Amino acid sequence: MIRTFFWYLYFWLYMLFSLLLVIPVILLSLPGLHKQREKYIQFTVSTWAKSLIRAAGGTVQVTGSEHLPEQHTICYIANHQGAFDIPIILGHLPGAPGFIAKKELALLPIVNIWMKSIGCLFIDRSNRRAAIASITKGVKQLQSGKSIILFPEGTRSRGPKMNSFKQGSLKLPIRSRTPIVPITISGSYQLKEEKGRIHPGTVSLTIHQPIDSTGYREDETKRLSDELTRVISSAL
Template identity: 55%
Template sequence: VQGLHHIPEDQSYCIIANHQGGFDIPLLVGYMPRSVGFIAKKELRYVPLLSTWMKAVNCIFIDRSNRRAAAASIDQAVEQIKRGKPLVIFPEGTRSRGPEMNPFKSGSLKVPIRSEALIIPVTIDGSYLMKEANGGLLQPASVTLTVHQPVETAGFKDEQTQELAQLLQQTIGSALSGAGPSAKH
């Protein structure tokens, strides 16, 4: 883990990270200095045990197929961050299952903008090697988490989410060993 000193102790923040594989969440939970919740697809709300844990760590479930419900989830996430409870957002929207990133969905960045929280960009490099690269079989792998310098959201508007998404994708991509700053298309 590199750059943990970039995470503030006394400020609201939102972690924006790439999403390579199924072990990204346990890695972030294990290595971040404060307890973090996640924005997760609503289907995970119904997975026994996992859903209980997710609710305990203040995850926000989002229905990506229902705009009104998704907007309510965004409002809930904004309020949670304002109360000082950090959230992790994977703006790719799903796992890339490899070293490259999927394009970032700019709408996911409305949460840190509206909450006026710091964005902490985090690169997860190599987690897909633990499972996704092996046909689902678990295997040890070397994984690096890089915590980048915070990005201020003050002054950003909802209309600038695409610009912010590009900046964050470049920042996060700069620490990927296999893909560089580019994304899958």
């Protein structure tokens, strides 16, 4: 209970402090400073993410870093066990990839500023037309050189087993012809219980060999989904 209290206290104090950290993001938005802005955002977000895990008493064991492609634009595709999956990925994978989030998070003070800075896509799951528009925006984002992380399960499994993948989001790497790097997250559900209590624990993050998205047509999302499920589940 004490750890949980101090974790949430730390989270919101850091969020308030991060308002000062937003100032360089604004200043670095000037023409000619794009690379410096991206480096600053990646460093700041990665540092924040790792600190959240440490504050929870968590440790992350990473294997397979040698499988990361040299090119910086990657579509990471991972299973989704718990609320700490986002900090785990932002803290331990390069590029501070954006991710698809429900539209309600766009209204969360301070947090939404940083989500937008890393290129998160906010989606209205109840509106099919808006969801399609988000996929189109995601394709353009990948083509522009910004990495994205996808969680095809759509929601947290809250346990060691994977839910079935929803195939719609898999059109992003196929349309953009971006390399896919499958990611297995194992144990993250233990760090935060369903009731919000924080617990220490060890999480395994496995980076698998890249999959060439050009080997799939847009009508082959089922085949891609089956392959990703096989690869990701192999490390659970």
